[in-house]
Amino acid sequence: SALQYAALQNTYELHETIGSGGFAKVKLATHLLTGEKVAIKIMDKKALGDDLPRVKIEINAMKELRHQHICQLMQVIETEEKIFMILEYCPGGELFDYIVAKDRLSESEARFFFRQIIAALCYIHSKGYAHRDLKPENLLLDDNQCLKLIDFGLCAKPKGGMDHLLSTCCGSPAYAAPELICGKNYLGAEADLWSMGVLLYALLCGYLPFDDDNINMLYKKIQSGKYELPSWLSSDSISLLNDLLQIDPKKRITMQQLIFHPWVLKGYSSAVDWQTRYYFKDLDRESLAEIALYFNKSLKEISDHIQLWNYDFLTATYYLLLFMKMQGKQPKIKPNMKKYSQFINYN
Numbered sequence: 313s314a315l316q317y318a319a320l321q322n323t324y325e326l327h328e329t330i331g332s333g334g335f336a337k338v339k340l341a342t343h344l345l346t347g348e349k350v351a352i353k354i355m356d357k358k359a360l361g362d363d364l365p366r367v368k369i370e371i372n373a374m375k376e377l378r379h380q381h382i383c384q385l386m387q388v389i390e391t392e393e394k395i396f397m398i399l400e401y402c403p404g405g406e407l408f409d410y411i412v413a414k415d416r417l418s419e420s421e422a423r424f425f426f427r428q429i430i431a432a433l434c435y436i437h438s439k440g441y442a443h444r445d446l447k448p449e450n451l452l453l454d455d456n457q458c459l460k461l462i463d464f465g466l467c468a469k470p471k472g473g474m475d476h477l478l479s480t481c482c483g484s485p486a487y488a489a490p491e492l493i494c495g496k497n498y499l500g501a502e503a504d505l506w507s508m509g510v511l512l513y514a515l516l517c518g519y520l521p522f523d524d525d526n527i528n529m530l531y532k533k534i535q536s537g538k539y540e541l542p543s544w545l546s547s548d549s550i551s552l553l554n555d556l557l558q559i560d561p562k563k564r565i566t567m568q569q570l571i572f573h574p575w576v577l578k579g580y581s582s583a584v585d586w587q588t589r590y591y592f593k594d595l596d597r598e599s600l601a602e603i604a605l606y607f608n609k610s611l612k613e614i615s616d617h618i619q620l621w622n623y624d625f626l627t628a629t630y631y632l633l634l635f636m637k638m639q640g641k642q643p644k645i646k647p648n649m650k651k652y653s654q655f656i657n658y659n
């Protein structure tokens with residue numbers, strides 16, 4: 313009911329549900345000040361139970377990660393019963409559905425997407441995180457064929473850095489690395505690279521390399537490391553799949569080798585440009601000025617507030633104005649929203 317979401321009053325207008333998973337649902341919404349679409353992930357704290365720590369892990373990770381191929385977290389609202397995560401809206405839906413609709417992708421289209429996936433994971437690993445739940449359902453398309461990675465609820469940031477061993481067995485079985493499913497300690501980055509191999513196979517073939525309705529049979533297939541090579545696969549594709557789907561993580565290709573692999577470079581003049589294009593050293597003055605004007609505050613007051621990055625309504629407004637600018641739109645606050653300014657308590 314409308315009352316349930318008092319926390320979003322005067323700031324977002326909610327529309328239809330666009331996704332529902334176990335303990336959460338995602339609704340399309342409009343950020344009223346800019347008119348921009350956002351996706352709001354709504355979780356009930358009671359229903360979450362002992363999954364609540366996973367949400368905190370996801371929120372803390374997403375606050376640290378800013379990259380053109382990661383779905384941007386813009387605001388977090390916590391009430392007695394609910395947690396709301398306001399995230400970037402991706403109007404293209406899941407990569408999973410895109411592959412299903414096309415049956416399978418051509419080698420060049422698979423390469424176009426796989427280079428984006430490499431960029432996202434290379435960036436995440438460089439920040440000390442492993443995603444651990446890579447699959448086409450967790451890669452969304454925006455409105456110009458760009459992929460955005462989501463669902464960081466299973467990610468790990470080992471205390472001792474990326475060469476620190478992990479032990480939790482998690483993620484989706486069909487994408488899980490052999491060392492992960494047999495309970496050994498493993499390195500997050502190496503497990504992500506295996507999942508990238510499964511993902512690449514899914515892009516190129518339209519089905520999974522290891523699949524079985526019986527979980528134990530599935531595990532045996534994964535641990536065998538044997539998978540079918542359909543006739544349409546090129547020898548370059550076969551060689552890259554072989555490098556990624558190595559059962560022994562120490563024989564598996566590393567991220568540094570992957571970004572220079574011949575298959576990844578084929579048809580491109582440069583290696584994967586994995587660094588983030590989001591520049592936050594200095595804040596964007598035009599966006600700050602727009603906010604200062606609207607709330608009748610000084611540029612310095614707004615700039616100091618945004619620098620706190622406390623993921624309140626102002627943080628979301630700043631992100632959205634910045635994204636509008638990146639898309640070549642005027643970063644403007646809608647004039648007819650003037651009447652709301654006195655109601656909006658933005659933190």
Ligand SMILES: Cn1cc(Br)cc1C(=O)Nc1[nH]nc2c1CN(C(=O)N[C@H](CN1CCCC1)c1ccccc1)C21CC1
Nearest residue numbers: 330331332333336337338351399400401402403405449462
């Ligand atoms: C499906 N779809 C179709 C169109 Br058109 C747009 C979308 C769409 O979902 N767009 C979209 N933009 N931003 C988001 C989404 C979906 N979305 C999601 O976070 N979607 C995930 C999807 N997971 C994949 C495997 C299990 C659940 C989700 C997580 C919990 C509950 C429901 C959904 C965000 C918020 C980040």
